[in-house]
Amino acid sequence: MVNHHLDDLAVFVAVGREGNFTRAAAHLGVSPSAVSQTVRSLEERLGVRLLTRTTRSVTRTEAGEKLWRSIAPLLDQIDEHLSAVADYREHPAGTVRITADEFAVRFILWPKLKPLLDTYPEITIELTTDYGLTDIVAERFDAGVRVGGVIANDMIAMPIAPRMRLVTVASADYLARHAAPRTPAELTGHRCINLRLPTQGGLYPWEFGSGEHEFRVRVDGPLIMNSVLQILQGAIEGVGLAQLPNGLVQDYLDRGELVEVLREWSEPFEGYHLYYPNRQQTAAFRVVLDALKSGAIQD
Template identity: 55%
Template structure:
């Protein structure tokens, strides 16, 4: 197979996986028009339509799906073998893609990466921050970060942080004006700051546990955000009660800028874990990042 045919297949895999010429072009480092030209050449050579194109979407045809299933894993194997050659270098090299939320990035990932990356200038890390329950295999991430209790059983999970805890908190000024809730039911009488989850589009229901009893409380309030850092700012400014990770709010509890309520309903639970498919063969670069992040107590 000549080089042009390989390039055409690589172009097809990029578009079929991303469902977008624009995103695939950005990933491959080419222009969308060049990608479109490669796709036309491949379809003409095979005499088959591989992609259904509309103004809003790109999806594989039946032939495209078959080609994606048969050729995609082989290209992945080649990429993995090439990456494994970095073991022959003096220092690991390669790319590592991680999916994480902004809190784990701020509190766990970046502090560790800040220490280790200067030692390994040939390791390149890409972190995509969001709150979706990303399918790291389908989205071609090397790993993801989640709390330990929600990781699928078929994944390898490496602890990268101590136990976590969520607390309902507000500023003293808010509590002085509105009072402090003594029961979970009283939260519905308060102005609560909500987090909208992009995966399902709904609002996060606050999860409480006491003596084996679990409750999910749906709260209401004036403000809704799509990430927790603005929620923290609004809480500090006295706009209501928020449900936030203890690791994020501890300095503000210590200073008195925030106060916790209903803490008896918020026991610790497994903290952040780095997770990746059990069938994955770690490259030296990936193994280096895992060891840098591993929590040792």
């Protein structure tokens, strides 16, 4: 056991986490053949198979699962301790990984984080677009961004944007051809642009509220997209009705390119929060945290 190198275990943990030699190699910055050889050598020294390989995937064997669950947290702790020591450097450095949906990345995170790229050249910011409820600990993200009501209780959460509304909009041209709906129930007679969540597969139901009553409506239409920016363009070009965050469409409403309908059914809700695990944070992450705190919750 004492002859087993820590680097070999780190490679095994990376493959076990990614479920793929190529992705693990990309994460480690080495070739897939080097990763495969390292894992094979580790298995030979241990005398047990750790991974089951197929043409499409790599899965952990029973022995591999036991080793992975024991070793992965320890290596993560080592990384955290090394990062803590690195905080004594003169300048903050390292990579900060954040997962968020498309709207949050473009309109909330990017404006605040872009200045850091010049101010802190030794910090790398990785922004991953994801509509799902990512397990940021398992996926080794430093933080995630989601609306306030869908954050796990064991996370630290900080508001980074004001309350928001989902607004139903259409172009003036579309409304000239189709009478504006007066209630959400009338959407069944309209052409609507649906959003298919990339990480969940299903069509996202439209959300409405009036007083204490909140409900969702399944809509139909000629167009399904997996990007709110694509849906915005479709609405501007008169394809149909769309439901989008108010921050995304406000400029188009002000210019008259879009018209809001069903406003009385659009209730404000808690806006975006940054959430992260309660553990020792690196100096680089604290720089990002401070940038996102600035002017976070002005309504």
